[in-house]
Amino acid sequence: MNLGERLLKGDRRACARLITMLENNDDQAINILKDLYKHSGNAYVIGITGAPGSGKSTLTDKIAKEFRKKGKKVGILAIDPTSPFTGGAILGDRIRMNDLTLDKNVFIRSMGTRGSLGGMSRATWGAVKVLDIFGMDYIFIETVGVGQSEVDIVKIADTVLMVMVPNLGDDIQAIKAGIMEIADVFAINKSDLDGADRTKLEIEMNLDLSDQKEYRPPVVKVSARQSENIGELVDKLMEHRKYLEDTGKIVERRKKNIRLEIMKLAEEEFMRLIMNKALGENLLEDLVNNVVLKEMDPYTAKDRLIELIKE
């Protein structure tokens, strides 16, 4: 039986193997996903993002447990921002030492990518498909909410949970502000700390200003470490799902996500094409040398590269 068939039958090792292949940019994994794509679409994808230090991992684990109580199969993808220089995952492969890892209806994976351009999105989105075909009911993508590519990764979720925390510095709050628009549900974690009510108020005020009319993202105070209010948070996640499904907006949303994915896949492929061609023919080095010598400007050099791809 080949890897794809094994995945369809719910073979755990095939699932792990395929995700590793995706991390390594192995095109064979993509070919398998092409064949199996029609079997995907059953899982519901929840993106979990927030500032560094907001306790996303602990909260994700607690939410996953709530879904397990409901009898749902759960996949967790924890995305490590990859160092663009060493190619290694920054946070390392965090092993979650808890009872979730022993549950065979849970699949947890830390993912880093090997420093390829755009590779993190491609690998993550591929891994979501793998877990979907593998038979998970809910898939959580957990990622640090900073930077365009991290935001892109989580944007393809059906529901996005934004984890806030009281009393972070102004600068950090400002960064979060930039991705507030993608949140469908807000959790204020560590809400036993002073300032939780103020943070809730600030978010609510921001929401008052927004022009989303039909659906207003709820703001839930929780404490992941003390397992407080996790049930209520999960209810809110489910309510968002119900809203999307009842209004038919789920189709609109998935279209938007697929559009983004296709565009990003094309972007990455293009960069690979250009690298292969330009490096193969030594053209890139010639262009760089011309620009260094001021015989050409970088904009004209860029035009030459584009022409090369069109040939």
Place this chain on the structure above:
Amino acid sequence: MNLGERLLKGDRRACARLITMLENNDDQAINILKDLYKHSGNAYVIGITGAPGSGKSTLTDKIAKEFRKKGKKVGILAIDPTSPFTGGAILGDRIRMNDLTLDKNVFIRSMGTRGSLGGMSRATWGAVKVLDIFGMDYIFIETVGVGQSEVDIVKIADTVLMVMVPNLGDDIQAIKAGIMEIADVFAINKSDLDGADRTKLEIEMNLDLSDQKEYRPPVVKVSARQSENIGELVDKLMEHRKYLEDTGKIVERRKKNIRLEIMKLAEEEFMRLIMNKALGENLLEDLVNNVVLKEMDPYTAKDRLIELIKE
């Protein structure tokens, strides 16, 4: 006199106008930079990055003042991470209320971009050229050190200063670890806080592990707010410049930077091409619909888009 000629003559308003045009993706500004590119290359570019809340802005101002004391003309580009959803700059146009703004040999500019794909890099790199041609001796690019695109922006500097701060959370330190490799000089700001020596030790230990042999990035404890040790920090920045120039490595470095710039410009242009073509012919929507209906997988849809560009 046209804008380009005015810029060459050191006209401040032409300089400001061109940067605004770059922010707005106005191709006329690019055409002017193409013509004037041969007049660039005199400025030395210093990238300043670090975790949110590390006090980069204050430190940048203090460093700029040191260079002013040496009689150098100074440009400062403070990059605001842009919200990809509203298109607005997250931090707002921070106005620096200090004596630097009154100094006609200083040009300070907060930059955001209008939500275009890859637009932030293009606008920033263009603005560096504008300030260079305008006649600045030193140009500082200040940006939050999180996320791939932010790292890209600062990578094109001749010297990169990484601003650390004692006692940030582990998660934040980890993110910083991912961009430690690009630092040529480390500053530990707020070094009157407990833990500054420990942070210095941690950085030094990290540097011990690195395989950079010839040049070892120095680690300088400073306090931007109290103007402590800024002179020493500037000396270290100058020593790195001297090292690059004495060894001839400056050429290598600028080649690397130009290579990155050309690639990124090509990437952005490609995305624009694809958007225009695919949207114009309604192809993207057809592909998205096919994928939603599982009649096509996203990888095949991506291949179709690539073919379109090659036509």
